[in-house]
Amino acid sequence: MWCSIFLQRGVVDAAKPIIEEEILTKLDTKHLSSTQTNPFRIADFGCSTGHNSFPAIQIITEAVEKKFQTEKGSTSRTPDFHVFFNDQLMNDFNTLFHSLPPQRKYHAAGAPGPFHGRLLPNASLDFAYSSCALNWLSEVPKAVADRNSPAWNNGKVHYTGAKKEVYEAYSNHYANNIESFLKARAEELVSGGLMALLVPAVPTFKDSETSYTTPTEMDLIGSCLVDMARNGILSEEKVDTFNFPLYFTIPEELKTIIERNQGFSIERMEILNNPGKRTLPSAYARATYLRAVFEGLLINHFGTEIMDELFDRYTKKLAASPLFLDPDNEKSIIIFVLLKRKVA
Amino acid sequence: MWCSIFLQRGVVDAAKPIIEEEILTKLDTKHLSSTQTNPFRIADFGCSTGHNSFPAIQIITEAVEKKFQTEKGSTSRTPDFHVFFNDQLMNDFNTLFHSLPPQRKYHAAGAPGPFHGRLLPNASLDFAYSSCALNWLSEVPKAVADRNSPAWNNGKVHYTGAKKEVYEAYSNHYANNIESFLKARAEELVSGGLMALLVPAVPTFKDSETSYTTPTEMDLIGSCLVDMARNGILSEEKVDTFNFPLYFTIPEELKTIIERNQGFSIERMEILNNPGKRTLPSAYARATYLRAVFEGLLINHFGTEIMDELFDRYTKKLAASPLFLDPDNEKSIIIFVLLKRKVA
Numbered sequence: 001m002w003c004s005i006f007l008q009r010g011v012v013d014a015a016k017p018i019i020e021e022e023i024l025t026k027l028d029t030k031h032l033s034s035t036q037t038n039p040f041r042i043a044d045f046g047c048s049t050g051h052n053s054f055p056a057i058q059i060i061t062e063a064v065e066k067k068f069q070t071e072k073g074s075t076s077r078t079p080d081f082h083v084f085f086n087d088q089l090m091n092d093f094n095t096l097f098h099s100l101p102p103q104r105k106y107h108a109a110g111a112p113g114p115f116h117g118r119l120l121p122n123a124s125l126d127f128a129y130s131s132c133a134l135n136w137l138s139e140v141p142k143a144v145a146d147r148n149s150p151a152w153n154n155g156k157v158h159y160t161g162a163k164k165e166v167y168e169a170y171s172n173h174y175a176n177n178i179e180s181f182l183k184a185r186a187e188e189l190v191s192g193g194l195m196a197l198l199v200p201a202v203p204t205f206k207d208s209e210t211s212y213t214t215p216t217e218m219d220l221i222g223s224c225l226v227d228m229a230r231n232g233i234l235s236e237e238k239v240d241t242f243n244f245p246l247y248f249t250i251p252e253e254l255k256t257i258i259e260r261n262q263g264f265s266i267e268r269m270e271i272l273n274n275p276g277k278r279t280l281p282s283a284y285a286r287a288t289y290l291r292a293v294f295e296g297l298l299i300n301h302f303g304t305e306i307m308d309e310l311f312d313r314y315t316k317k318l319a320a321s322p323l324f325l326d327p328d329n330e331k332s333i334i335i336f337v338l339l340k341r342k343v344a
Numbered sequence: 345m346w347c348s349i350f351l352q353r354g355v356v357d358a359a360k361p362i363i364e365e366e367i368l369t370k371l372d373t374k375h376l377s378s379t380q381t382n383p384f385r386i387a388d389f390g391c392s393t394g395h396n397s398f399p400a401i402q403i404i405t406e407a408v409e410k411k412f413q414t415e416k417g418s419t420s421r422t423p424d425f426h427v428f429f430n431d432q433l434m435n436d437f438n439t440l441f442h443s444l445p446p447q448r449k450y451h452a453a454g455a456p457g458p459f460h461g462r463l464l465p466n467a468s469l470d471f472a473y474s475s476c477a478l479n480w481l482s483e484v485p486k487a488v489a490d491r492n493s494p495a496w497n498n499g500k501v502h503y504t505g506a507k508k509e510v511y512e513a514y515s516n517h518y519a520n521n522i523e524s525f526l527k528a529r530a531e532e533l534v535s536g537g538l539m540a541l542l543v544p545a546v547p548t549f550k551d552s553e554t555s556y557t558t559p560t561e562m563d564l565i566g567s568c569l570v571d572m573a574r575n576g577i578l579s580e581e582k583v584d585t586f587n588f589p590l591y592f593t594i595p596e597e598l599k600t601i602i603e604r605n606q607g608f609s610i611e612r613m614e615i616l617n618n619p620g621k622r623t624l625p626s627a628y629a630r631a632t633y634l635r636a637v638f639e640g641l642l643i644n645h646f647g648t649e650i651m652d653e654l655f656d657r658y659t660k661k662l663a664a665s666p667l668f669l670d671p672d673n674e675k676s677i678i679i680f681v682l683l684k685r686k687v688a
Binding site: 038039080081082084089092093094097098100107108109110111112113118119120121122124 | 382383424425426428433436437438441442444451452453454455456457462463464465466468
């Protein structure tokens with residue numbers, strides 16, 4: 001799914017030592033299903049076509065193996081891993097399956113469907129993982145595309161710089177989505193099971209919101225769409241009814257939502273360290289990346305015809321905007337959270 | 345996958361009462377993982393895009409539910425079903441996932457890969473199912489496409505009417521494939537777990553082989569290819585190196601192979617009753633069906649250019665052949681086998 005172009009590459013690498021340490025210290029093998037005759041089950045929620053998922057799964061399986069060897073002596077058998085790759089129905093599972101590492105040490109399965117609902121049987125999962133996926137909402141909050149609602153988001157395509165009601169509609173929808181996600185995972189995880197989340201976010205809502213380039217990149221697409229509506233290429237109605245189903249939380253907000261779910265203890269929560277040196281991709285590279293991520297969404301609403309012009313305009317605006325010329329303006333962060341399923 | 349066009353429709357319907365009866369009488373809930381806190385896991389091996397799989401899974405889940413209610417009283421909880429849909433990597437899992445019944449009472453997962461190997465963790469599966477899939481070989485036996493082998497199958501594309509060595513190469517490959525399939529499933533199934541197989545076959549090898557229309561249909565494609573090579577449209581080399589990776593066993597042979605695996609007891613084995621009245625599809629309908637099944641295989645070897653001509657020729661030969669005018673000449677059968685994983 002989608003992290004900032006600055007962050008996408010290094011996320012797994014930056015999370016690696018933390019995930020390894022947490023599995024070694026927090027994985028409670030006594031409560032896990034694998035301590036009976038069962039395998040050790042892992043799921044990645046929002047895996048896309050696997051490019052960033054496979055390295056993460058390798059880190060998790062190797063750390064779990066190490067933990068089992070440490071606890072049970074080097075003669076104990078390696079757990080039989082069963083890994084579930086989840087994403088929405090519209091995800092390209094054919095590509096995912098063809099991309100599976102041939103030398104993998106686990107049985108791979110696809111688990112299609114929205115991760116805000118149940119996907120796996122009760123108490124069947126030992127380790128849940130999700131990276132750069134929980135910033136996606138299940139859908140655009142209905143009120144923001146409704147002309148008769150006080151939260152109607154006309155002339156904009158996201159909540160940055162929009163009126164308070166728009167922001168609240170997004171914020172409430174996000175909270176509901178995360179609550180549904182946690183409820184489903186609490187049912188699926190075994191007692192003592194761990195969940196590692198890597199959540200795209202911003203450090204605070206207090207600064208001028210336009211200083212966060214990640215949400216602003218979407219806002220910039222919005223301004224291109226508004227320009228095209230003014231030039232008669234699109235109807236204003238079309239632009240007014242389009243909004244991006246994405247939300248960037250802050251650490252305090254995420255913590256509050258998680259604590260409302262009684263099923264988990266927060267074992268660790270921190271902002272992931274800057275994953276490596278940030279280099280500045282060209283406007284063209286950034287536009288190409290955003291097009292790859294959002295084109296499906298935009299085509300669904302606007303049709304294919306306007307895409308080339310939209311992203312031409314977008315590339316030009318990006319190149320001309322001083323905000324995007326300095327990587328230090330990139331304020332998006334990744335929150336790392338490790339949760340443990342409380343013993344029922 | 346592929347049953348005879350006569351049989352494909354009615355197979356699930358014909359098997360329904362047998363599967364229901366066997367689950368009610370033979371399913372040993374004491375040994376099953378679901379009697380602990382675990383879900384009841386089912387896998388369909390060779391499910392294609394699900395068209396014939398979904399009805400079968402519904403029959404199986406309903407029968408298991410009924411069995412649980414009968415054994416444990418109507419107040420006992422319904423098992424939490426986890427269903428694994430398996431087929432080769434080249435299968436269209438995107439279509440399969442989009443076709444999943446929206447009202448299904450189970451968690452669905454895809455399990456990609458060849459079913460002659462391991463796909464699921466040890467002792468994790470309660471019920472295995474495979475319909476019209478075990479007639480596909482893992483690949484064409486190498487010797488039949490090898491000019492230097494006594495089993496070289498020149499001028500033909502299958503074993504019907506071919507020399508003894510060709511037939512033996514197919515037969516040995518089939519035995520190895522079924523042995524691998526049984527070995528993998530024996531590891532995956534829990535003690536006491538059941539496996540229902542619906543295996544395309546012929547009643548006996550003793551009659552003139554050309555009286556079996558199903559293999560002969562492939563032979564007829566072969567004769568079209570040979571004609572095209574004679575007319576210079578194809579090279580003879582191309583035809584000599586192409587063979588269909590399909591084999592139709594007989595009940596006695598299948599029984600012998602199964603008995604060699606010590607992990608299963610044969611609980612029931614019979615020829616499935618003629619599923620409904622056989623109607624005679626037109627030569628065109630039969631050719632269209634065969635084209636849908638085999639085109640991918642043929643394009644891989646011969647390219648796309650010759651497909652229209654090949655199936656034009658095939659339709660004409662089929663229409664002109666008296667063997668295909670009478671549905672009573674259709675001698676293909678489906679063997680039903682119910683196996684139980686012996687208690688380890």
